[in-house]
Amino acid sequence: MGCCQKEKFIFTDISKEDKNNIDLILKKYDGRKGTLISILQEVQEKYNYLPIDILNYISLKTGVKPAKIHGVATFYTQFRLNPVGENMIMLCQGTACHVNGSKTIEESIFDELNIKDGETTDDGLFTLINVACLGCCSLSPVMMINDDTFGNLTAEKAKQIIRSIKEKSKRKGA
Amino acid sequence: MKIIVGQGSCGIAAGANKVYDKLSYEIKNNNLDIELSSTGCIGMCYLEPIIDVIHEGKKITFVNMDENKVSILLNNIYTDNISVNEFTIDKKDIEILSKQNRVALKNCGNINPESIDEYINTDGYKALEKVLKDMSPDEVIDEIKISGLKGRGGAGFPTWFKWNAAKNSPGNKKYVVCNADEGDPGAFMDRSILEGDPHRLIEGMIINGYAMGADEGIVYVRAEYPLAIKRLSNAINEAEKKGYLGENIFGENFKFSLRIKAGAGAFVCGEETALLESLQGERGMPRLKPPFPAQKGYWNKPTNINNVETLANVAYIILNGGKTFANLGTENSKGTKVFALTGKIKKGGLVEVPMGITLRDVIHEIGGGIKEDREFKAVQMGGPSGGCIPKHLLDTSVDYESISKIGAIMGSGGMVVMDETTCMVDMARFFLDFTRKESCGKCIQCRLGTKRMLEILTRICEGKGKIGDIELLEELGTKIKEGSLCGLGQTAPNPVLSTIRYFRDEYEAHIHDKKCPSKACKELVEYSISENKCIGCGLCKRNCPVEAISGEKKLVHIIDLDKCIKCGKCMEMCKFSAIKIG
Ligand SMILES: Cc1cc2nc3c(=O)[nH]c(=O)nc-3n(C[C@H](O)[C@H](O)[C@H](O)COP(=O)(O)O)c2cc1C
Ligand code: SF4
Ligand code: SF4
Ligand code: SF4
Ligand code: FES
Numbered sequence: 001m002g003c004c005q006k007e008k009f010i011f012t013d014i015s016k017e018d019k020n021n022i023d024l025i026l027k028k029y030d031g032r033k034g035t036l037i038s039i040l041q042e043v044q045e046k047y048n049y050l051p052i053d054i055l056n057y058i059s060l061k062t063g064v065k066p067a068k069i070h071g072v073a074t075f076y077t078q079f080r081l082n083p084v085g086e087n088m089i090m091l092c093q094g095t096a097c098h099v100n101g102s103k104t105i106e107e108s109i110f111d112e113l114n115i116k117d118g119e120t121t122d123d124g125l126f127t128l129i130n131v132a133c134l135g136c137c138s139l140s141p142v143m144m145i146n147d148d149t150f151g152n153l154t155a156e157k158a159k160q161i162i163r164s165i166k167e168k169s170k171r172k173g174a
Numbered sequence: 175m176k177i178i179v180g181q182g183s184c185g186i187a188a189g190a191n192k193v194y195d196k197l198s199y200e201i202k203n204n205n206l207d208i209e210l211s212s213t214g215c216i217g218m219c220y221l222e223p224i225i226d227v228i229h230e231g232k233k234i235t236f237v238n239m240d241e242n243k244v245s246i247l248l249n250n251i252y253t254d255n256i257s258v259n260e261f262t263i264d265k266k267d268i269e270i271l272s273k274q275n276r277v278a279l280k281n282c283g284n285i286n287p288e289s290i291d292e293y294i295n296t297d298g299y300k301a302l303e304k305v306l307k308d309m310s311p312d313e314v315i316d317e318i319k320i321s322g323l324k325g326r327g328g329a330g331f332p333t334w335f336k337w338n339a340a341k342n343s344p345g346n347k348k349y350v351v352c353n354a355d356e357g358d359p360g361a362f363m364d365r366s367i368l369e370g371d372p373h374r375l376i377e378g379m380i381i382n383g384y385a386m387g388a389d390e391g392i393v394y395v396r397a398e399y400p401l402a403i404k405r406l407s408n409a410i411n412e413a414e415k416k417g418y419l420g421e422n423i424f425g426e427n428f429k430f431s432l433r434i435k436a437g438a439g440a441f442v443c444g445e446e447t448a449l450l451e452s453l454q455g456e457r458g459m460p461r462l463k464p465p466f467p468a469q470k471g472y473w474n475k476p477t478n479i480n481n482v483e484t485l486a487n488v489a490y491i492i493l494n495g496g497k498t499f500a501n502l503g504t505e506n507s508k509g510t511k512v513f514a515l516t517g518k519i520k521k522g523g524l525v526e527v528p529m530g531i532t533l534r535d536v537i538h539e540i541g542g543g544i545k546e547d548r549e550f551k552a553v554q555m556g557g558p559s560g561g562c563i564p565k566h567l568l569d570t571s572v573d574y575e576s577i578s579k580i581g582a583i584m585g586s587g588g589m590v591v592m593d594e595t596t597c598m599v600d601m602a603r604f605f606l607d608f609t610r611k612e613s614c615g616k617c618i619q620c621r622l623g624t625k626r627m628l629e630i631l632t633r634i635c636e637g638k639g640k641i642g643d644i645e646l647l648e649e650l651g652t653k654i655k656e657g658s659l660c661g662l663g664q665t666a667p668n669p670v671l672s673t674i675r676y677f678r679d680e681y682e683a684h685i686h687d688k689k690c691p692s693k694a695c696k697e698l699v700e701y702s703i704s705e706n707k708c709i710g711c712g713l714c715k716r717n718c719p720v721e722a723i724s725g726e727k728k729l730v731h732i733i734d735l736d737k738c739i740k741c742g743k744c745m746e747m748c749k750f751s752a753i754k755i756g
Binding site: 033034035036037038040041071072075076077078079090092094095096097098099100107131132133134135136137138139140142147149150151152155 | 183184186187188219220222356357358359360361362365397398399400435436437438439440441452453454455456457458473514515516517518522523524554557588590591592596601604605608614741746
């Protein structure tokens with residue numbers, strides 16, 4: 001069986017709604033070359049990660065080889081091929097943060113959530129990702145949770161921030 | 175009355191949005207006659223959140239604000255003299271600001287980055303008008319040549335030369351690209367300019383376009399800077415509306431358009447040929463030069479790539495003349511440079527100073543010295559491509575030549591300050607870990623060499639270093655430099671080589687004595703309890719995760735070294751400083 005056939009098979013798996021979503025994104029970049037990264041960024045914005053079936057669908061629609069799409073998706077750290085938790089913790093491990101103790105912050109997150117770099121908590125609430133620099137080095141150590149940046153962290157402060165987010169989502173869930 | 179809140183990313187991380195919201199709430203609720211506005215980062219990050227109150231032509235700055243202080247402040251404003259307030263900025267901090275010479279950062283922290291009118295009011299787009307109406311492209315390039323401006327993105331290449339090469343390349347379609355990738359961890363000057371004064375960058379890019387004959391520009395911004403992307407795209411929209419971007423700018427026969435491309439997170443994409451690949455939707459792999467981007471760049475058309483800070487100097491040079499700029503700085507390094515001061519420094523933030531100032535002045539005068547009055551050990555300059563500068567070289571002048579003479583580089587201007595608690599071998603390991611992860615993998619020397627170096631450094635930090643390791647590192651370092659295609663591999667060994675050069679004794683202590691003099695390498699330290707300080711409260715015993723501590727109440731406790739996992743929890747908990755590390 002050739003690989004194209006296999007893709008066709010997978011391609012039938014994606015829902016009509018997904019197709020519509022993707023078609024809309026592709027239409028925006030229609031006919032313009034060199035836009036693969038932008039397309040993937042929009043897909044990830046929509047789905048929070050890059051589902052493999054959807055990558056195959058993009059390949060079919062655009063004629064870009066699956067290997068190339070995969071190559072680009074794995075080259076850049078922004079892209080994720082697996083789903084992530086509801087809250088994304090981006091912990092800075094840049095130079096300034098390293099010097100000011102980001103390792104301790106990582107340990108405190110492990111203490112609180114039992115996850116390491118790249119992992120998601122069992123309840124799906126948090127994912128931890130180490131990043132290179134958030135550009136707030138003067139307030140190091142720094143982490144970003146979703147769109148909020150927190151500076152001058154200590155182990156205790158980091159734990160408290162995470163706990164308060166836990167509380168909030170518990171209340172939402174109840 | 176007007177109140178301005180500093181809302182750069184750093185200010186926001188320190189709580190500026192909460193302060194802004196509280197102010198806005200109080201003003202509305204009490205019908206106060208106060209105009210509320212927002213600005214970017216002024217550079218004094220250690221004082222954030224910062225707000226400026228402008229009243230009857232006088233400006234008073236209040237620092238370290240929070241929501242509670244807002245009410246007190248507003249009360250004071252309305253009841254007595256606003257200048258007498260416990261939250262006002264210290265005189266010394268104002269002095270620090272006045273010691274700087276702001277060219278690229280002129281407007282940062284002073285104007286509202288979301289208002290094109292405020293930019294125009296500070297002579298914004300006047301340089302563009304002058305260029306389009308009174309100057310030929312060659313005259314523009316000449317002015318840049320006179321200024322002596324060199325690239326601020328790392329390599330320090332003369333800006334006029336690149337512009338000229340792009341201009342002289344044959345072809346009608348040309349591009350201007352701004353490198354706003356700022357991959358160097360510990361540097362954040364580009365972010366501050368994008369967030370605090372986006373129009374300055376836009377103006378610089380349009381002038382660049384005119385000088386080289388390009389009608390299209392792209393800003394490649396790293397994805398980790400969402401606020402910068404937001405403010406820049408807002409600024410582009412406003413500039414289009416006012417006709418600074420588009421067709422027939424200032425009624426002249428010149429058109430220029432600008433767009434943003436968000437990066438996707440890869441340090442190597444800051445390298446110019448890799449950046450171009452990435453712009454074209456490919457993996458960001460560097461290629462051999464020549465051909466240079468000026469000859470074959472974006473879609474193989476002549477392209478000029480400059481750093482954000484480089485372009486932020488352009489409008490000043492055009493308005494004030496290249497000579498004025500060249501009068502600042504040293505013989506070979508003209509103008510000012512923005513530095514990001516971080517690490518174990520008291521007054522961390524952004525500073526812009528004339529080239530030629532000494533490192534000592536930057537760190538001790540402007541930066542206020544070392545946190546907790548500890549000993550200065552080293553300053554790391556140039557990020558992963560740079561080196562560590564030791565104490566005895568603190569009087570080195572900060573300019574391209576002097577810094578590279580002592581084995582570091584100016585780089586993009588990150589200065590990470592370290593004290594005696596930072597281990598230099600660990601720092602070298604940190605940078606190698608970074609470059610190994612970021613290597614694109616094209617060259618064997620870079621891909622495997624950095625991996626080998628990292629293994630050796632890790633071994634040394636863990637107390638498993640062998641005689642000959644230092645020499646092996648030096649040898650590998652030289653080979654990686656020689657055998658790598660792009661700047662990443664060519665500079666990756668620098669942090670290792672410079673720490674070996676200046677801190678060889680620390681390497682030797684790790685290898686020969688199995689000791690970490692800075693007590694930072696976990697595997698090489700031991701925790702113990704001081705007999706005459708311990709009062710036997712038992713707090714450490716209760717908190718040790720592996721039950722390594724024993725002792726009766728009110729008696730001296732002891733640590734079982736075989737059980738101890740060196741987590742440091744006991745030291746953190748003990749209120750009597752009885753836990754020692756050695
Ligand atoms: C691995 C690597 C990473 C780089 N990262 C950046 C960067 O993040 N920002 C930047 O402006 N220049 C970076 N550069 C330098 C650029 O390749 C290029 O020299 C610069 O953008 C040119 O602009 P300038 O002449 O204004 O400095 C990097 C170079 C290398 C080799
Ligand atoms: S030196 Fe390293 S990063 Fe540069 S092209 Fe070679 S492998 Fe890639
Ligand atoms: S916490 Fe300090 S004082 Fe208390 S038992 Fe432990 S070492 Fe002794
Ligand atoms: S360092 Fe950690 S494991 Fe060791 S004695 Fe202290 S608390 Fe226990
Ligand atoms: S090093 Fe952590 S924010 Fe820059």
